[in-house]
Amino acid sequence: MIDTLIQVVGAADARLEMSPVDYALLFVYFIFVLGIGIVVRRSVKSSLDFFLSGRSIPAWIAGLAFISANLGAVEILGFAANGAQYGFASVHYYWIGAIPAMVFLGIVMMPFYYGSKIRSVPEYLRRRYNKPTHLVNASSFAVSSVLIAGVNLYSLAIVLVALLGWSLPLAIVVAALLVLVYVVAGGLTGAIYNEVLQFFVIIAGLIPLTIVAVAAAGGPQEVLHRLADYPSYWLHPWSGTAVGGDNPIGDWIGIILGQAFILSFGYWTTNFAEVQRALSARNLSSARRAPIIGAYPKIFIPFIVILPGIVAALIIPDLGTSEDPQMTYTNAIPLLMDTLLPNGVLGVAVTGLVAAFMAGMAANVSSFNAVFTYDIWQTYVKKNRPDHYYLKFGRWITVIGVAIGIGTAFIAASYNNINDYLQTLFSFFQxxxxxxxxxxxxxxxxxxxxxxxxxxxxxxxxxxxxxxxxxxxxxxxxxxxxxxxxxxxxxxxxxxxxxxxxxxxxxxxxxxxxxxxxxxxxRDAAADAKPVRWYKQPVVLGGGAITLALAMYIPFTFL
Amino acid sequence: MSDDAPTGYPADAPPMTMRQARMLDLRTYICALFAIFGVTVTIEGFTVDSQELAKAAGVNINLYAGLAMLGLSVVMGVWAVVVPPSLPDPAADAAVSEVG
Incomplete structure (x- = not known):
């Protein structure tokens, strides 16, 4: 997926017509990103502050950071590409994949993670099993995080190169330094605050894009009318999912068992870059609600990611079929932005894409430094040092992690296929x-x-x-x-x-x-004694999220 | 929250003031960023010309998006004022109703 993106955006001159106003919006965003990092620095006094925000984050912030850490530009461009190629068929990833997994994390698994006061997901394996199990998980996570941070960095850089006309080395270094400053200064809080800010900016860019794209295709009725000419799984995600059917996503066994119950549950409930956001919450109740709060906006993300991809297939005739290297599916959203958005909203949308890549990289870096410091350095190398030693070490390892990321980004610039091999390799461990x-x-x-x-x-x-x-x-x-x-x-x-x-x-x-x-x-006796209002109970909130996600399939059955 | 639960503030650190807590309140930053974005984009919407309108399929998207962002800014600002951030005091934490 990343690989295609690189070939496309890298090879073509997709330069957007950015006005000074658009650049000003991007610049203002960079100022905010750095400013937040510097302001929250004063809240970092211990290693727990640096790696887990001192377990002090309100549930709604942890919840939005939870989905934002994953809503990187790779996912946005990738699912738009899926939309342009397969219609709504890939919506299962959200509605029976991500949503139930996030609810399961909140209701079932969070009490063990948060209640046992573990500081990372690998640490659970060390205390529950043994050091060899821990070491396999911690080291594969640390290595994959830092390398994928490099891949994210490279993807961000080529967007800056292609859309804004920067040179590649300049783009890589500027993007890395921005992330470095706010993660080193603000630690996880710096990363989380910027993820939530990024969440709102990307939404503010994608909703207008979707509205204009649907209008350009002649309105919702016209979009539905024209989709009748496509294979039925474009509108009916369960169509062709019988064993041996034609749905490109797979058969129902693969979708329900493989996609939903194994891959999604594995990713959302054991990937530390995700779980870390919930562990930063201020108490067990908030930590359990965080992924469930995140599930609600996640239900609607397909409508601003997959839908614009579908509309792009309708209104850009050569998309995915032309020889032109710019006309690939992965380029659906940048092409729509270029064709449809006037200056102003265009700046917001570009800022959103850049922000999404930065947040993705920051999520990798901030989970890498925690696992490397706590699970590798403190567990196997330098035990029993005072806490400020690990705080200082964490800041230095962040610098080193970003440096390795920059190196990976430059390697990726020469050997494009390395990204696909890395993704494949890490999927074995996940x-x-x-x-x-x-x-x-x-x-x-x-x-x-x-x-x-x-x-x-x-x-x-x-x-x-x-x-x-x-x-x-x-x-x-x-x-x-x-x-x-x-x-x-x-x-x-x-x-x-x-x-x-x-x-x-x-x-x-x-x-x-x-x-x-x-x-x-x-059990936390003090918290148990305090009555939790019914709408704040994880089971109620979580049941609501799953019901809503499954109900989303209903209109697609009758369309 | 139990007493031994780690918090962002070690016992020997001076307690956080409300002013500091507001500086660390994310809602303030969302409010400020979208005030700037909202005003800028709304102005673009008011000064739209026919060429820009045609590009966006006849929708004055800058106007609507700008006003929506201003709305988000107002919601975050009002929320931050009406429900001030709770100070990270483990004893008080259990008593203060939390945002979210």
Missing amino acids: APVFVTFILGMFWKRMSPWAGFYGMVSGIVAAAGVWVAGATHPDLFRSPFQQAMWMGIAAAVVDLIVSLIVTPLTKPRPISELVGLVKGMEI
């Missing part, structure tokens, strides 16, 4: 983790070595399916379907190995599992 976490939380007997062998064999299984797909290209309908089956294989193998190894190895003593497993949650 896939089996969810099973290991959920077994650990709900099965007291599950032994530390079962955690280790289950996870490692799941990684091998995911890699095996990838190799099968690479050597037999006709095995899967699309990369989506391949990813789903990699997830399913990893989960099933992880489960089986865990069930076999557990009876053969020693369990962890019960006394070490306090706060980490079902039935041994740490």
Whole structure:
């Protein structure tokens, strides 16, 4: 996905006609980003302040940061491309993928994460299982975060190059320095505040773009009318999802089991870049609500990401079929911006895209420095130092992380394919983790070595399916379907190995599992005594989000 | 919140004043940024010419988007004034009803 983006935006001269007003808006945004970093610096007095915002963030901010950390420009351009190529078929990623996973994190898993006062997701594995399990997860996360930060940085730079006409090295360094300043100064709070600001700016850019695009296509009725000429899954996301059907996203088994219950749950509930945002909340109740609050706006994101992509396919005749390197699906949103937006809103939309890339990179950097400092340095290298040592170390490792990111960005500029290989490699590590976490939380007997062998064999299984797909290209309908089956294989193998190894190895003593497993949650007596208003209860809020997400399918059945 | 829960403010640090808490209130920044964006884009909407209007399929999108951003700015500003930020005091934290 990133790879296509790079080829497209990099090769073509898609220079937007930016006026001084548009540049002024972008400049004002940069001032705010830096200003926020510097102002929140005074709230950073301990390592916990730096890495987890001192667990002081209100639920709504943590919730918006939770989705914003993921709503990077790669997702925005990528799902617009999916819309232009497949219509609404990829909406499952949101409505039965992300939303239920976010609600599940809030209702089921957050009490273990937040209640046990772990400071990172890998730290849960260390306390629940053993150091080898922890080390595999922590080091693969740290390496992938810092390299993906570099890829994000490169993607941001080529947007600056192509849209604004900057030179590539200048764009890479300026973008990296902006992120560096606000993360080093403000730590996680700096990153989170800017993510929420970015959320509103990207929305303020994409809603006007969608409205104008639909108007340009002749209005909503005309859009529906013209979609009748396309395959039925363009409007009916469940169409063609029978086993052997024509839906490019895959069959219903792959969508429900692979996409929803394994890949989405794995990503949203165990990726530390996400979970870190919820852990920053000021108390358990806020931490549980954060991902659920984020779920509500997430339900509507397809209408400003996938829909403009669909409309782009209708009103830009050569999109995706032309030889012109500018006319690829990934370029749908930049092309619409160029064609439709007048100066003013154009500046807001460009600022939103740039902001989305910066937020994506900052999310990688701010989760990398926490895992590297707490899980690698403090756990294996320099133990028992005073807290200010780790705070200072965290700031330096942020500088080093950004420097590695800059290096990765320059490498990516020479070897485009490296991005796709990195994404594939890291997907092996992501896939089996969810099973290991959920077994650990709900099965007291599950032994530390079962955690280790289950996870490692799941990684091998995911890699095996990838190799099968690479050597037999006709095995899967699309990369989506391949990813789903990699997830399913990893989960099933992880489960089986865990069930076999557990009876053969020693369990962890019960006394070490306090706060980490079902039935041994740490309850906060003071918070329990305080009545929570009904609309603030995670089960009520979460049930509402899932119901709303599933209800979104209804109009698509009758259209 | 239990007493041993880590907070952003170590016990030996001076307590935060309301002024400082407002400086750290994100709603203030959202209000200010969208005031600037909203005014700028609304002015573009009032000075629209026929060429710009034609580009955006006849929709005066700058005007609507500008006014909507001003609306967001007002909502954030009013919210920040009506529900001031709670000070990060672990004892008070349990009592103060939280924003969100």
